[in-house]
Amino acid sequence: MELTDLYRDVILDHNRRPRNFGPLGDANALAEGFNPLCGDRLTVRLNLADDRIENIRFEGQGCAISTASASLMTEAVKGKTRGEALALFDRVHRLLTDDAAGAEDLGKLAALSGVREYPARVKCASLCWHTLASALKSPDPHALPAVSTE
Amino acid sequence: MNTALAPTPSAFDVAAVRREFPILARTVHGKPLAYLDSGASAQRPRSVIAAVDEYERMHHANIHRGVHTLSQEATALYEGARERIARFINARSPREIVFVRGTTEAINLVAQSYGRPSLKPGDEVLITHLEHHSNIVPWQMLCEQTGAKLVVAPMDARGEVHAEAVEALMSERTRLLSFAHISNALGTVLPVRRLTAAARARGITTLIDGAQAVPHLEVDVQGLGCDFYAFSGHKMFGPTGVGVLYGREALLERMPPWQGGGDMILTVSFGKSVYNSLPHKFEAGTPNISGVVGLGAAVDFMQSLDRQAVHAHERELLEHATDALSAVDGLRVIGTAPGKASLISFVVEGVHPHDLGTILDGDGIAIRTGHHCAMPVMDFFEVPATARASFALYNTFDEIDRLAASVGRARALIA
Numbered sequence: 001m002e003l004t005d006l007y008r009d010v011i012l013d014h015n016r017r018p019r020n021f022g023p024l025g026d027a028n029a030l031a032e033g034f035n036p037l038c039g040d041r042l043t044v045r046l047n048l049a050d051d052r053i054e055n056i057r058f059e060g061q062g063c064a065i066s067t068a069s070a071s072l073m074t075e076a077v078k079g080k081t082r083g084e085a086l087a088l089f090d091r092v093h094r095l096l097t098d099d100a101a102g103a104e105d106l107g108k109l110a111a112l113s114g115v116r117e118y119p120a121r122v123k124c125a126s127l128c129w130h131t132l133a134s135a136l137k138s139p140d141p142h143a144l145p146a147v148s149t150e
Numbered sequence: 151m152n153t154a155l156a157p158t159p160s161a162f163d164v165a166a167v168r169r170e171f172p173i174l175a176r177t178v179h180g181k182p183l184a185y186l187d188s189g190a191s192a193q194r195p196r197s198v199i200a201a202v203d204e205y206e207r208m209h210h211a212n213i214h215r216g217v218h219t220l221s222q223e224a225t226a227l228y229e230g231a232r233e234r235i236a237r238f239i240n241a242r243s244p245r246e247i248v249f250v251r252g253t254t255e256a257i258n259l260v261a262q263s264y265g266r267p268s269l270k271p272g273d274e275v276l277i278t279h280l281e282h283h284s285n286i287v288p289w290q291m292l293c294e295q296t297g298a299k300l301v302v303a304p305m306d307a308r309g310e311v312h313a314e315a316v317e318a319l320m321s322e323r324t325r326l327l328s329f330a331h332i333s334n335a336l337g338t339v340l341p342v343r344r345l346t347a348a349a350r351a352r353g354i355t356t357l358i359d360g361a362q363a364v365p366h367l368e369v370d371v372q373g374l375g376c377d378f379y380a381f382s383g384h385k386m387f388g389p390t391g392v393g394v395l396y397g398r399e400a401l402l403e404r405m406p407p408w409q410g411g412g413d414m415i416l417t418v419s420f421g422k423s424v425y426n427s428l429p430h431k432f433e434a435g436t437p438n439i440s441g442v443v444g445l446g447a448a449v450d451f452m453q454s455l456d457r458q459a460v461h462a463h464e465r466e467l468l469e470h471a472t473d474a475l476s477a478v479d480g481l482r483v484i485g486t487a488p489g490k491a492s493l494i495s496f497v498v499e500g501v502h503p504h505d506l507g508t509i510l511d512g513d514g515i516a517i518r519t520g521h522h523c524a525m526p527v528m529d530f531f532e533v534p535a536t537a538r539a540s541f542a543l544y545n546t547f548d549e550i551d552r553l554a555a556s557v558g559r560a561r562a563l564i565a
Contacts (some may be wrong), residue, residue: 003512007505007563015564038504039521039534061534063502064564117507 006118007064010072010111015064018136020074025055031138033060033131035123040066044131051081056132063124066114072108082136091130096122162459168544170195179277181514184549189334189436189493189540190518191384192365194444198388201447212436214413221530228439231446232429238449239379240370241396245428247545248395248402249437253361254284257328258397259432260357261288263408264378264401265326267487271297276354278303278311278340279530283523285359288484289328298325305530309336309485313344320352327356331363335524335538336485337493339363346375353402361385364490366464367424367544368457371396383441388448392441402428409434430516447524460543464492467541475539480561484536493540495522498557499564503537509560515553 010134027045034041042060046053056073056078058070073092088109094101096115115125163456170173171193176183205227211220214350215230215464229244236244250256265275286300293300295333300323300500303316311329320327326350332339338557342358349356357378363369371379377399382393397405407414407425418426423429471494475481480499498506519537521528528535539553 002562003509006508012564037497037501038527039522039528040504061502063504064501065505119509121504124504 003016005114006121008111008114011064011068011114014066014068015023016069018058018071019058020066020071020078022057022059024055027056027057027134029138031131031135033134035062035066035127036064040124040130042066042070042128044070044128046132046135046137048136049084051083052083053077053080053085054108062127063121065121065124066127069112069125072112073128073132076107076109077132085136086133089133092129093126096125112114122148158502162456162463162543163492164348164544164546166544167193167455171544172196173198174544178516183539184513184515184545184552186366186541186545186548186549186553187518188542188545189362189385189392189517191390192387192391192542193544194448195387198444200448202444205390205440205533210440213439214430220364223441227443227446228437228452231442232448235394236444239364239396239451240338240372242372243399246396246399246402248397248429248432249393249442250380250393250395250432251438252384252393253359253380253383254288256393257284257357257359258288258377259395259408260328260380260397261292263405263432264355265289265292265298266295267406269296269298269325273298273324273325274301274321275299276301276303276316276319276327278316278322278329279305279444280311280336280338280524280527281328281330282334282359282361283525285328285330286526289326289564299323302351303329309338309490309527309531310487311338311340313341313348314457316345319432320348320354324349324354325361326354327354328359329357330359330361331369332360332366332491333524333527334362334493335522335527335536336487336495337488339367339489339491340486340548342374342376351373351470356560362491362493365452366461372517377401382481383445383448384449386445387451389438389441389444392445394445397560401426402432405432405525407434411435413437415499455543463543464541467545467547468492468494469478469548470547470552473481474550475557478554478558480563480565481557484531484533493538495536495538496535497536498561498565501561502564503535505556506537506560509563510553510556513552513556515549515556517553524550 024045029046029048032043042064044058046054056074103113173193182468207390209223211224213225232244234246236247305311346356356376358376360379360381365386379396384390414426414434484495503519520535
């Protein structure tokens with residue numbers, strides 16, 4: 001196991017300068033995620049038009065893996081339909097947990113494959129995706145579905 | 151820190167102590183293990199491993215039941231450990247030593263067997279802000295069951311709990327005062343004697359969570375003046391899954407059993423059962439016999455040490471760690487109470503503790519990262535988590551230097 005395989009340049013860059021970070025004024029879907037193991041909390045806010053993610057931003061505090069994963073996720077799902085985003089979640093989940101899963105066509109998200117060598121860190125990378133899935137499934141911003149990785 | 155006072159050269163032979171702990175010879179990711187997580191669970195010396203091994207090979211049978219040789223041997227080992235533990239903490243009698251799974255179970259036992267029958271709506275249970283979840287949640291459950299109120303005494307910005315602040319919250323309704331001897335998240339040592347005296351003067355029953363204290367301090371339950379004292383085997387170089395509830399005999403006598411089953415009764419009929427005497431009344435079912443045997447061996451190990459020299463060594467480790475870590479850019483120590491125990495919680499600007507934990511592990515260094523089962527402490531210091539290096543008698547200055555260097559490298563990589 002090499003640490004540079006976990007902390008690849010893409011991950012370090014997205015941790016230092018997270019994209020789509022901050023509030024989203026015209027959000028119409030939202031979910032909060034919490035990882036009780038490390039105390040990470042994040043909020044994912046979406047602007048859904050019909051079935052498409054017009055905009056997405058996130059806020060919260062987390063480790064480098066968690067922050068970079070959320071940042072990469074927002075870039076990857078912006079403009080995608082609900083179904084496409086959930087399908088991408090499946091691909092990423094396999095990438096994080098299955099040694100045989102390939103990273104073809106995943107673009108920058110492929111940088112997350114190093115996480116699977118660190119089982120204790122898989123939840124760090126997947127928290128934002130679980131939160132996104134929750135927001136997509138219950139797009140009422142007042143419902144506040146809370147997601148936990150435990 | 152007064153730099154004019156050079157650390158007294160310790161007569162303590164750390165190399166000899168380390169040879170007693172086989173696990174310290176292993177490597178992690180190709181690096182020598184630096185085990186700085188004894189606050190979560192300490193390692194075991196050969197004597198503890200051998201005592202458990204010998205018990206399993208030669209003496210195992212159920213206790214208090216058979217007339218056959220093995221059962222008598224197992225019973226003698228189990229009850230012998232109880233007697234040695236009673237002396238170790240200066241209990242008046244082995245009847246005051248109840249074996250449980252650990253500190254958590256001990257606190258739950260007191261909450262349910264002492265608190266639940268006696269607390270009334272409006273009564274108060276007093277704890278402090280720096281408690282481990284195991285000294286918060288059992289009381290919250292008790293309060294829900296009885297209508298009592300949980301009152302929390304504050305700590306200051308250094309993580310210190312002042313006796314006056316706790317005393318100010320002792321009211322006519324306070325029935326129980328429960329607090330940590332040493333904070334697991336911060337290392338703060340609480341003013342136990344003063345608090346137990348203040349509680350006693352007001353007729354308040356006291357419980358001390360001694361999980362972090364027993365490995366580091368000489369604990370004398372009579373001297374401390376507490377009613378209950380709880381601690382765990384695995385933090386004092388013994389096995390997991392075994393711990394001790396000390397309780398004053400007069401209180402334990404009055405308390406109903408906590409769990410029903412075998413070994414806690416004298417006679418059973420469908421009309422009525424007669425409970426066994428202390429401490430067996432609180433030990434339903436077959437206990438963790440090998441764990442108790444190992445715990446007895448851990449007590450023997452600790453008593454074989456020069457405790458003053460161990461204490462001095464641990465103080466030197468803490469001073470060295472405080473100096474070495476404070477020299478790392480962007481590092482902030484969380485919990486700076488005077489006279490604290492040998493652990494250091496810290497955060498590093500731009501580096502989440504979880505990333506620190508992974509990077510340090512790559513260098514063979516084991517520390518705890520997270521909320522330390524003390525979320526209210528994290529909220530107080532407005533951090534999601536901290537990194538914590540906790541030291542035991544077998545740690546060295548070299549391990550601490552490696553820790554500081556690795557933290558510096560982590561910051562250079564991540565921040």
